Amino acid sequence: MELITTIADARRRLDTARTSGAQVGLVPTMGALHDGHLSLVDAARDACDVVAMSIFVNPLQFGAGEDLDAYPRDLDRDLALADEHGVDLVFAPTVEEMYASPTLTSVVVPELASTMEGASRPTHFAGVATVVAKLFNIAGPCRAYFGEKDFQQLVIVRRMAADLSFPVEVVGCPIVREPDGLARSSRNVYLSPEERAAAPVLHRALERGRDAIESGGRDAGMVAAAMAGLVTSEPLAQLDYAEVVDPVTLARPDRLEGEVRLLVAARFGRPRLLDNLGVLVPEQG
Ligand code: PAF
Secondary structure, X not given: OEEEOOXXXXXXXXXXXXXXXXXXXXXXXXXXXXXXHHHHHHHHHHHOOEEEXXXXXXXXXXXXXXXXXXOOOOHHHHHHHHHHOOOOEEEOOOHHHHOXXXXXXXOOOHHHHOOOHHHHOOOHHXXXXXXXXXXXXXXXXXXXXXXXXXXXHXXXXXXXXXXXXXXXXXXXXOOOEOOOOOEOOHHHHHOOHHHHHHOOHHHHHXXXXXXXXXXXXXXXXXXXXXXXXXXXXXXXXXXXXXXXXXXXXXOXXXXXXXXXXXXXXXXXXXXXXXXXXXXXXXXXX
């Protein structure tokens, strides 16, 4: 496996691979790899000839007072895991390599970025969309793999790639969970044992929302309230939001039909955790 640190080398390496007919798969990450990331690598490995992973803790997507400095970093461990899973090259640039100082250009998708995560993190998705646009430009034509765990991010990246005509197929991959239902996340390491024990309430809340829909509930507000009620019954959870949205537009429907996405977020002590679930609303006869 190769480690590449400059934009020019990454471009050259992937252009050369494409010239010889290879399909390139890109797995963008901020490191601190866990089974969720590795499932993206496995999906890329299955469908592509050359798998590139980026490891870059992107300062633009952290707000003031967020965990940029404390974000878990262990490049040697990440490189070993990437290698074990068949990654061909890791692109791990410095902040100076990625961003001219000051960076004056930003990619924004305001309609999709102002609710849910964006409500409490107003600059977050501009940071994500900007770095992902740069990574797509650097990687060139490819399939790019993102986890459904950050569902709003996936919707925004998909829309940005389509709106800006990037030659990139954005592939969403299912959430990887612990046996008790907790979604894998790099931020789970911040949980105390008590918070860790409480955190699966998010997944149970989503299941409660799904059960409400499957037993005939069609009022989005009532389904959201049922999920919120379960999260707030857990003393260590501080609910941020519980929402039922359209999986493409993120709009909040009044009456539920077709495919919907249930999303919850809550703080457990320091970390804020997210989870979501897709539901196909049964037709009523
Ligand atoms: O999901 C992440 O790890 C990051 O938001 C991403 C997509 C790598 C952009 O920095």
